[in-house]
Amino acid sequence: MPSGLAFLLLPFSWLYAAVLAVRNWLYDVRWKRAETFAVPLLNVGNLRVGGTGKTPHVIWLVEELLRQGQRPAILSRGYGRQTTGPRLAGPADSAATVGDEPWQYFEQFAARKVVVAVAEERRLGAHLLLREHPEITVIVLDDAYQHRAVQPTLNILLTELARPFYEDYVLPAGRLRESRAGAARADVVIVTKCPPNLSEADQQAVVQHIRRYSRSEVPVLFSAYQYAVPQVLPDAAATSLPVASTAGPAVLLTGIAQPGPLREELEKQGYKIQYHARFPDHHAFTPEDVAALRAHWQPGWPIFTTEKDATRLLAPELRAARAGLPLYTIPVRVAFLGDGGVVLRQLLPPALATNA
Template sequence: MAPILTTLLLPFSWLYAAVLAARNWLYDRGWKASTAFTEVPVLSVGNLRVGGTGKTPHVAWLVAWLRARGQQPALLSRGYGRRTRGYRLATAADSAATVGDEPWQQFGQFGGAVPVAVSEDRVAGIRQLLAEVPSLTAVVLDDAYQHRRVRPAVNILLSEQQRPFYADEVLPAGRLRESRAGAARADAVIITKCAPDLSAAARATITRQVRRYSRASVPVLFSSYDYGPPVPVPGTAAGRMAAPMGGSEVMLLTGIAQPGPLLAHLAAAGYCVTHHARFADHHVFTPAEIAALAAQCQPGQCVLTTQKDAARLQEPALAASVADLPVFYIPITVRFLADGEARLAALLGSYFPLPAVG
């Protein structure tokens, strides 16, 4: 956003921030109800900024860590972009349209072994999950940092290195959902999408900036992405051809907030992106858009996309459009820098200790 426009919008940001600060003050004082669950630990992953901080892969890391610890976690989110309302526990009969693209991606990523539910009311959603799945030992809330009606056992705040919360403004002058002071609620802060070789000096500088707003004892951790080889998207022609290698000409289809890191990875891996069909985050693809993409796809060329976009491409309404289009998604996993994984595991370990041996 242009500096002049930012300056002009600041008074509106201050007004919005004041309203949110009053709301948070009421929760902090107990004048607005906030529910803590004693049955199982509730872990929240979220951010202060609108979109693009890497919530989904970090939630996946957390779920995988819990499962490796012998736990049975469940995922609960609002289900942004779905065409349904109320509580819904995902099954194989669902789709991105019924539960939202990110929950549907998560359901598929864990092969249905992890319960994934959506509910606008997180309190009611957690209660329903506990009633339906009594074997649960943890509930992970996706994108619930501002959902103060639930008081989580652990509150994890994500902030992108290139767009840190401490250098941003509240909407509409910036992209923050609430003021920077909201970082004080975090039990851990993870700076995401870092360069794998981010220096210790740079990490220390960022940590000092974060500590202006977080609690002094809160760990500040750093993570980067590891990109896997292309994976065929089910229902497309990708299953009938070899995955593209570095040096290939490819097309790119994205409907995410920040495609920049993926573009940088593809360039570093030697791919030549001849066309990028870029749409807004959570965009619902139409048959006409897929047809337009297919018209530009040259013989032997394929389309690369993200795992979240792949979830939306598997909508029944798009089945005929994508059937002859070779589409591969690029999987992403989170990797912590330095001792970040050990420090986060130490924080979580107080709630999920290793089982006794012998």
């Protein structure tokens, strides 16, 4: 049971969960209709608010779809953007106009002709994608697990090992967007941010907990983060210092839900984080934020951030504030434990054939 304030908030959680349960029931019995499309929809989502690792898993999925010869598109809500309505990302856009995660997808995949769109109502976004780009063969939905107005062909549920949904409570007592029973809609569950050496016994213990809520035939996979070589921020190359071959003092700048794993990785590599400028998820950085960061920085110290945060740091209004700062992104990718990657790859062809 939760303790303290969370315990006092439980009645509100029960009320919120009941409202969502009725809404889900209406979709389950088809009194409310979920729209389907001429191409498959592959959804990557979660039950918990923020921080389960959706972005690197979407990237993994898109990379795999490209490898299989598909023409994928990515559809996101575009959280935090300054625009509204369905919108296709283009070269004139930015994190401000489409959101930080969609802009990260666009920058990473535009050269490979992966179309990125944002829409609060995903059905409108899907219609826009298929109208403007009829060559699309599959749409990857980023964070649409609770968006029941569209029907995914494959529903991928993520849950973080350190904060699993089966130990959490519905808002406001906990961080769940809906009750744990929502896991029954998943076609595959991925436990994220695992240590690469997570034992088989520990994995099975987690599976036992998940099985209380998921369908019995649904695969439960485990994934870990892989951190790539630091990359200089694009417009900082002329002024940035090379990362020292021997790790030493460093500064960390984050505006993501769960920065802990990145900090742990840097410390494992030998960096001593002298200052961590930690902001809320999707935070819109200001010149004052960067000036405050500079006050804690000393020449020779690298400043690390995430690819997602970099999309907002590159805003034109921050150019003067970040001039001369050695800013580096740490690319994060997904590696599956055991045969998890093989299992997920095998689930894709049947899902892709569903709407053919």
